[in-house]
Each structure stands twice: as structure tokens, then as C-alpha cells.
Amino acid sequence: MNYTLAEATAIDQELSNRFIDLDRSGYFVIFVDVNEKLICAKYYTNFIDERGLACDPETGKPIPCDGTVTRLPTRLFSGRTAKEICVQIFEQTTDCLVTQLDHAAYLGREFQRAETAMLTGQEYIQD
Template sequence: MKTVEQLDKKLSKRYINLDPGGYFIIYIDSSQDLICAKYFTNIINDKGLAVDPESREVISVKNKVTRNADQIFTARSAKELCIKIIENNNCPITRLDHAAYLGREFTKAELALTQGRKYIQD
């Protein structure tokens, strides 16, 4: 029987359709006790890859990309952050699987923040 950690690693490697509404870079600001989510718009091309709407270049997941965030959301808890983003009249999330992923990541970030650990986005 697989452990939860083994199952999580396997599930993290599966193919997912990207959200045409955009993507988030999540991090914690320990000095302010905040979970932060930088939101970026994108376009999904015919190959299913995220493309910068301005440069029309594919956004690399392996190399650091320097872009200005369209919006930055901050909160003290995962729940507060979800409410700020999802209950916003202009919610940028268009896929349920993306919303579920963000909820999981915000919870991981909250745990890391409250336990004084490092957070790495999956």
C-alpha cells in the first residue's frame, strides 16, 4: 500500500489542463504572517501551454520568468485567501480543478507559516 506522500508525488506528476483565466505564484511572508498569491494572466495556446499575453512567449515552468503580477492577494489564513479570490466579483479562476488545487496549496502555505517551516508550491 502506498503512503500518502507517495500518492501525492504520483498525483503531482499527472497531466493537468491549465486554467485560461491565469495562474498564481504562492509564497509566505513570515515577517508579516501572511500567505501571498501573485496572480498572472495568460493565454493557453493550441498545444495547451501557457503564453504571456503581451510577449506571446511560452511561460517556462523550469526557468524563472520575470513578469509583473496583475494582482497580489494576501491573507492570514487559507480560508481568508480563498474568500478574497473566489468571492471576488472578478474571480480569475475558470476551472474547478484549479480552485481545488489553490485551496490545497493555500492550506499547505498556512501550515508552513504557522509551524515556522519553508513553503514550496507544488
């Protein structure tokens, strides 16, 4: 079956709205450093409370998604390609930063999107 780009985009947009369990280990904020030509990922720790909310380990309070709370990352990763940054996170890190397979798959997709955006000069916005 052949699909159009519009159909593939619609499928992706629909799937982006599904419920997902958050990784109890932490989360990544991904961005592209255009000047350095690098894919970057800031890693933040969290814990998941009984309501399923990601909470700050220091304050115990839920972490808002709107960026109103400033937190410091515990790790920073960068790479020239999606594969390079994935190798750093999944193969060269001794502590387990990702505890769920769906989170690992999501990160791989996002790093590939970031790489494509960087190489084509497009803006990258994390999904």
C-alpha cells in the first residue's frame, strides 16, 4: 500500500496524541545547535507519582510541561548524527537513563527527525 506524505503526517499526528506512560528514570529535552551543527539532548531526572505525573526529585512537586519551572539538566549529550547520540546514551552510559522500550524508540525517532531538520536547514521542534 502506498501512502502520501499527507497521510503519513496525519498518522503521526494522531499517534502523537495517545496516552503514554512516563519513564520513571527521567526525560530528555532535544534541540539542534545550528551554529555547532549538533543534535543535543539535556537529560533531567524525575520520579512518577501515584497519579502518573512526573515529579521533581528535589521538590516532590509535579513538573509542568509549559516551561514555567526552570530545572538544571543532570546530563548533556550531543552528536553529529542520530546514531552518534544514541550510541552515547544507550551504549556508552553506565547508568540506565531509559527504562522503557517505548521511550527508547521515541528518542531514536526524535534524534532522526532532529538530524533531518539539521541537514535540511529546517526548524526542529520536539514532538
